[in-house]
Amino acid sequence: MTNDSAMRAVVFHRYGAPERLSLQRVPRPVPGDGDVLVRIVASTVTRTDTATVRAHPFFARLATGLVRPKMRTLGMDFAGTVESVGRDVRAYRPGDRVFGLSPDHFGTHAEYLCVPADGPIAPIPADLGFHAAVVGEGAWYASGTTRHLEPNQSCLIYGASGAIGTAAVQLAKIRGAQVTAVVGTRHMELVARLGADRIVNYQAEDFTATDERFDLVMDAVGKTSWFACRPLLKKGGIFAATDLGPGWSNIVLSAWYGLTGRRKVIVPFPEDAPGFIRQLADYLADGRFRGVFDRDYPLEDVVEAFRYVERGHKTGIVTVTVGASD
Numbered sequence: 001m002t003n004d005s006a007m008r009a010v011v012f013h014r015y016g017a018p019e020r021l022s023l024q025r026v027p028r029p030v031p032g033d034g035d036v037l038v039r040i041v042a043s044t045v046t047r048t049d050t051a052t053v054r055a056h057p058f059f060a061r062l063a064t065g066l067v068r069p070k071m072r073t074l075g076m077d078f079a080g081t082v083e084s085v086g087r088d089v090r091a092y093r094p095g096d097r098v099f100g101l102s103p104d105h106f107g108t109h110a111e112y113l114c115v116p117a118d119g120p121i122a123p124i125p126a127d128l129g130f131h132a133a134v135v136g137e138g139a140w141y142a143s144g145t146t147r148h149l150e151p152n153q154s155c156l157i158y159g160a161s162g163a164i165g166t167a168a169v170q171l172a173k174i175r176g177a178q179v180t181a182v183v184g185t186r187h188m189e190l191v192a193r194l195g196a197d198r199i200v201n202y203q204a205e206d207f208t209a210t211d212e213r214f215d216l217v218m219d220a221v222g223k224t225s226w227f228a229c230r231p232l233l234k235k236g237g238i239f240a241a242t243d244l245g246p247g248w249s250n251i252v253l254s255a256w257y258g259l260t261g262r263r264k265v266i267v268p269f270p271e272d273a274p275g276f277i278r279q280l281a282d283y284l285a286d287g288r289f290r291g292v293f294d295r296d297y298p299l300e301d302v303v304e305a306f307r308y309v310e311r312g313h314k315t316g317i318v319t320v321t322v323g324a325s326d
Contacts, residue, residue: 009073009110010302015055018306023299026073029114033086036117038098040080040322041130043108045297045305046137046163049074052106053306075108076101078115079124079133080323089117097124099133100277101140109302111323120273122281131319133284135291138163138317140276142171144268145218145240151176154214156232158207159221160196161187163317164242166292168220169194174288180214182207187315190292208232216240221312226265239265292316299323 007028012020031037052074055061064070079099082092092098100121107113115121124133142164149155155172159165160181172179173195181196184203191199200207213234219225222243229239270276283289296319297305309318 007111008299009107010075010299011072012053012069012074013072014068015053015061018050018053018303018310020053021303021306023302026110028112031084031086031114033088034117035086035114036089036092036098036121037083037085038078038080038113038115038121039083040078040108040111040113041325042077042079042134043075043320043322044077044134044137044163045109045302045309045318045320046076047309048076048137049106049109050306050310071106073107073110075106075110075320076103076137077134078102078108078113079130080113083112085117091117092121097130098122099124099130099136099281101136101273103140103273109299109320109322118274120277122277125281125285128284130325131293131296131321132291134319135167135284135289135317136277136280139167139171139280139289140270140273141242142168142220143276144270145216145242145266146171146175146177148238148240148266148268149175149177149216152178153216154178154180154212154234155216155218156180156182156207156214156229157218157220158182158202158224158229159219160191160194161292161315162221163292163314165220166190166194166316167289168218169196170283170289174283177215180212190315194292213237219243233264237264241265241267294318296321 006025009026010021011024082094082096085092098121102108155177157168160169161183169179179196180198181191182200182202183191188199208228216238217229217232218240226239294314294316299322
């Protein structure tokens with residue numbers, strides 16, 4: 001394998017702890033006629049990555065591989081420069097700065113990635129650095145919930161300081177909703193800067209004890225339940241979860257209410273990744289959306305990045321530096 005045909009990538013061959021991950025040299029992808037080959041500068045480590053390496057929950061193996069993982073390199077977010085394009089690509093050219101998602105095949109914990117030119121990829125706004133552009137995954141997941149909001153409706157976001165929660169606050173405000181953010185003491189100033197209309201410090205008060213009622217309650221961190229939040233909902237209100245819930249209750253209730261047509265509990269899956277990334281590029285360009293970042297790790301320390309994310313205390317996004325920006 002020549003230097004020109006190889007790249008560094010974080011690879012795993014068996015499910016388990018983050019120690020299963022190792023940095024290896026693997027074949028560099030070759031773009032098809034409609035593809036863009038991106039030289040990645042920055043990526044992220046998220047709850048999706050940490051759950052996938054451990055095959056949690058177990059039934060996720062139906063998608064990721066029953067015995068061994070189908071996807072050997074994780075990572076969904078990317079930002080970098082276009083290295084080359086397929087012969088049918090007109091929208092991008094080598095040297096363009098781009099960001100986006102790889103939701104179907106992952107693979108962004110590597111130096112190069114092929115993405116369809118009409119897929120979830122967009123130019124990085126001129127005033128934004130590469131590490132400030134890896135905001136897609138959390139925002140995309142948040143959009144699966146916030147798209148249910150109408151102007152002047154009210155929502156409560158529990159866990160508003162994580163990657164999904166900080167994105168949800170901003171996307172809900174973009175949609176014209178009134179936002180109550182539930183966070184701990186150290187994050188109150190952060191969510192105020194993001195535009196939250198009201199802030200509840202869960203370390204000082206019980207957020208479920210309020211007399212206020214909401215059109216939508218979102219659990220952005222998987223640490224509460226429909227049963228705890230049900231009294232907070234208006235008639236016809238929705239509880240949206242980003243996790244399975246106690247005893248997988250969120251999945252069960254979502255399926256039940258889906259069958260009855262009442263839609264009281266949803267485990268939303270985001271839609272239209274290409275369209276959303278292009279919309280997000282506009283939000284980034286005009287300043288309506290900004291990522292919140294915790295810390296950065298070099299690609300060589302990706303195992304430690306996974307360990308940190310697994311602790312469940314990160315603020316916003318954990319980034320990974322994959323390559324140089326020049």
